[in-house]
Amino acid sequence: MTTLALQAHAVSHSFGSVPVLRGLNCDLAPGCAAAIIGSNGSGKSTLVRIFAGLLKPTAGSMVLFGDSRIDRRRLGLLTHQTFLYRNLTARENLEFYAALYGMRNPPQIAAEWIERIGLEALAAYRVRTISRGNEQRLAIARALIANPDLLIMDEPFTALDVAGAELVKGLIAESMERGCAVVLTAHSGATLTAIACERYELSRGRLAADKGT
Amino acid sequence: MTQFRAILGKDLRLEIRSGESTIALIALSLLILVVIVFALSQAGARGTEAGAGALWIAMLFSGMLGAVRALSSERDNGTIYALLVSPVDRTTIYFAKLTAAVVFMAIAEVAAVVLMVLFFNLNFDFGLLRMLPILALGVIGFGALATVLSAVSGHTRMGDLILPVLAVPLYVPALIAGVKASAAMLSGAPFTSAAIWIKILIAFDLLFVGAGYLLFEFVIAEN
Amino acid sequence: MLMVAALYMVFLYVPTEAAQGIVQRIFYFHVPCAWVAFAGFGLVAISGVLYLWLGQDVWDDLGYAAAEVGMVFxxxxxxxxxxxxxxxxxxxxxxxxxxxxxxxxWLLYGGYLMLRAAANESPNGARLAAVVGIVAALDVPVVIVSVRLWRTIHPAVLVTKQGGHGLQDPRMVTTLLVAMAAFTVLFAWLLMLRFATLRMRARIDRLTLRLALAEAAAQDI
Known part of the structure; x- marks a missing residue:
């Protein structure tokens, strides 16, 4: 029995007197992907922040990798903010994050990722000058750079064209084969059905397993 | 240590790249000094005291901008969260940001010292050189204070407006000590004559670097 | 009661100070206010430490109340x-x-209260305020030392009792002590009022939340 990558138990969160999440349960095994489908304002982003340890839930427990202290080295996070420095080039951004995760030889790692996401032509351009779709590719490379064991992605297919979406699906599948657990969120299930082994519906602060479709 | 270097290197690179902000910082120091000369010339201020005072006022205000820049570089694209979810500990972030703030302030400070000598008819001499460690102490103290407080102000509705309201009164003791010690150095008095002021500056620095080290974790975290 | 006694003593009991005249009586308000203001500041810092340490809202509310009342004094x-x-x-x-x-x-108190006003809706507000409260309290000793070295002409009534500024008449001492006690009680009372209000607000928030949760649960079925 391997340890679960993510265990959320009875997680609730409220801002002031406004409840956002009410008693969520979610378990995720390594190599598995969970899709969380919810409309705007359903609490997806709050849930993502709680999963990533950026927000402490008002009640309930969150455990990553079977340890109450998060090993942040093993966590990859993608949100609707790309976490990229606009005045650094694509390559410099990746080099910086590789160094931040204490990896050896950041320039080489950055170069490899630039190639994988097909941004060779844009590597020396500042992020502020490249398109949103290419920025999203770069953001995904950034989240994956330290080969995480848990990948949390908030609407990963935002702004991506068909080729980009295929590329990202490929990267996610590759990570899962490696044993990485993945949490994905989206407005609608269509894009995620192919990848996810479990689907959840997030509505009115509650998470329901969705076995349909 | 590599993480510290990575964050600091990235901040310095960002700063150099947006060169206009360094120039703006120097320009602000220049303007403050000029304004003070205009304001004091009627009152017949003495060279060293007025010069030292003007210099520290310039430092206070240009420092406010400089220190804020060190953290505001992280607000751009939510990158502060990227730092928080990365394996870097808060202490490393604090010291990297503090160092960046001190470097930005030091650049503006060097320009301000040169301008002060010109405007207040002082000499480029040994006294000026001896004032530099005192300025360094002032810069470190303010950097420590402003790094914590700009993290605080970043979370509020008022944003950076609240920063001077919090930082200026807190910095007053260092300002008093710094001006007194600087004036003593400029007028050629020995180090020992300003010993008590230098001690206050050192105490201030230790206190607020220490407080920042202990408290940064609470202001940087999101809930 | 104590306040009435203090007022009586200040205006009727205590002899008028020879050199300064009637205006010296204000001293019996001035000193207790100062003592209480400093105490309030200390309380802000202590509750800040306790809040960061224990994470209970009670300490946050206490710090807020102490800052407000301290600011008044x-x-x-x-x-x-x-x-x-x-x-x-x-x-x-x-x-x-x-x-x-x-x-x-006073400026530090002002900054703290402005921060509270600006950050109160944010879930981080309490933590930020606690940090600023602690930093401000750390600053106070440095301020005292540096400003004292800077210059002083204030009558050092309680410290040295030199010259004509001391309290010659024992009735003056008694009056001062009673006034001190009265202001301490007044401070504590105001503090309790503000504190109770803030606790009440927190309780309203909790109840509103519970109501919202109950409504949501009812819809689930």
């Missing part, structure tokens, strides 16, 4: 001091060390 110190200074020193304000220290204290 700090303002009174400055006002009563000014009223006294005009006839005695001939000016409303001088850059004497204690005046300067008190002014800085």
């Amino acid at each position: 700090c303002t009174l110190v400055l006002i009563t001091g000014s009223i006294w200074a005009k006839p005695i020193w001939g000016v409303w304000w001088t850059w004497d060390s204690r005046l300067t220290t008190t002014l800085l204290l």
